[in-house]
Amino acid sequence: MAGEKYEWIIGSAPPPLEEHSRVKNKVYAKYLYRYVKVLTANPMHDGLNLTLVDGFAGGGRYRDRSSSVPGSPIILLNEIQALQAEFDLERKKPFHLKANFIFVEKLKPSIEFLRNEIANSIHANGLDRNIHLINSTFEEQCSTIIEKIRARGRAHRAIFFLDQYGYNTVSFGSIRRILAELEHPEVILTFSVDALINYLSTDEAFLKGILPTGLTQDDVLVLLWQFLGDGVN
């Protein structure tokens, strides 16, 4: 689709990796590693059920100088595989990481690129089994995803990786639903502070709200959250 900042087309070079994506993808990998390690510390346990949702998946690959590097969905797949290999080595009692992956991407060519990446990787066997690709927007799919996770039972864990562009593609209503309706959810939401400040610096309702003198920074922060919850979405 012309004009999209990130698009992946099979047969063409993937988009370049920008510094913020490099850092974000490192955070994803490290967070997931620590999360699983903490939840699996008890050597008596024999498994962990987990759903990993990448709500803004992209094509799964970036151009980086003269080579290429994985995008967030592939990083999640690689990390779970590396963790399972670690368990296989370390544990006397067999331990199974039972991970489901849900990757949502709104652009058809980009999700086709991602399917192709996975099909040509060590994760190919999981395609349409425990790796589900959805060509849609996260907002449209959020309720169905919550239902699917709930159907897997109370012990089922879930992490939502929501790499939105800007600050308001994911509504606070969706975040609230995830937090209220699932048992132990985690949400990692990318938030462009620059875009938000640009928006707020011209928004009359917000400016009126902070004009009264004597407001502390905390007051402004509370206002900001109220404003986001009530006004933007």
Ligand SMILES: C[S@@+](CC[C@H](N)C(=O)[O-])C[C@H]1O[C@@H](n2cnc3c(N)ncnc32)[C@H](O)[C@@H]1O
């Ligand atoms: C910056 S890319 C991120 C890719 C991926 N998270 C990564 O780091 O490798 C953002 C992707 O989200 C997709 N996108 C934008 N709005 C979306 C929406 N509302 N729902 C799902 N995907 C969306 C874009 O087409 C783009 O491929």
